[in-house]
Amino acid sequence: MTIFVLATANPHKTAEMSAVLAELGIEVLPRPLGLADVDETADTLVGNALLKAQAVMKASGHAAVADDTGLFVDALNGEPGVYSARYAGEGATDLQNVEKLLRALDGVESAKRSATFRTVIAVAYPDGREVVVEGHLPGVILESPAGEHGFGYDPVFLPDLENARTLAEMTLEEKNEHSHRARALRALAAALN
Numbered sequence: 234m235t236i237f238v239l240a241t242a243n244p245h246k247t248a249e250m251s252a253v254l255a256e257l258g259i260e261v262l263p264r265p266l267g268l269a270d271v272d273e274t275a276d277t278l279v280g281n282a283l284l285k286a287q288a289v290m291k292a293s294g295h296a297a298v299a300d301d302t303g304l305f306v307d308a309l310n311g312e313p314g315v316y317s318a319r320y321a322g323e324g325a326t327d328l329q330n331v332e333k334l335l336r337a338l339d340g341v342e343s344a345k346r347s348a349t350f351r352t353v354i355a356v357a358y359p360d361g362r363e364v365v366v367e368g369h370l371p372g373v374i375l376e377s378p379a380g381e382h383g384f385g386y387d388p389v390f391l392p393d394l395e396n397a398r399t400l401a402e403m404t405l406e407e408k409n410e411h412s413h414r415a416r417a418l419r420a421l422a423a424a425l426n
């Protein structure tokens with residue numbers, strides 16, 4: 234049986250990934266306890282996802298799977314991008330990141346507020362093989378937040394979907410059906426099948 238070790242310790246991502254991998258008959262093991270956080274020193278999502286997958290593969294001896302996500306805003310030349318988690322500084326809260334984003338887009342008209350969430354998922358195998366897939370969700374950045382669900386930039390991100398609402402106005406089930414991460418996971422399932 235194939236075994237994958239998860240690089241993420243986030244319970245929500247763990248549940249999402251385990252469900253997809255279990256359907257493929259892959260046994261999922263949690264991130265090894267005591268393994269230090271991997272510094273995300275690459276300047277691309279692919280680079281950071283591979284760094285994390287390789288570190289966990291080396292520490293565990295098993296294939297490892299890691300993801301990395303960013304919000305790429307066209308009017309800001311792709312910022313915050315790879316630096317989405319720390320846009321307003323190291324240890325910034327979601328609220329601080331969202332406030333900085335809204336300030337950066339102050340005065341930008343709605344037609345020019347397009348943005349894309351991108352998720353890369355990487356698998357690193359002990360024999361050196363790698364699988365890298367991506368999922369993305371296009372949308373626009375609103376001028377003010379709406380909705381209570383989700384995390385990160387969800388309250389200001391209006392996806393290009395029918396029945397427009399921000400990601401923070403969707404239930405977790407709805408978001409998980411359409412999200413960049415869900416799309417990357419479906420691409421992973423297709424790549425591994």
Ligand code: IMP
Nearest residue numbers: 300301302303304317318384385386387
């Ligand atoms: P990570 O690579 O999944 O840790 O994501 C990096 C950063 O992107 C997070 O800290 C959030 O600010 C943002 N982010 C990732 N996924 C989402 C999402 O589904 N909704 C809103 N923001 C997200």
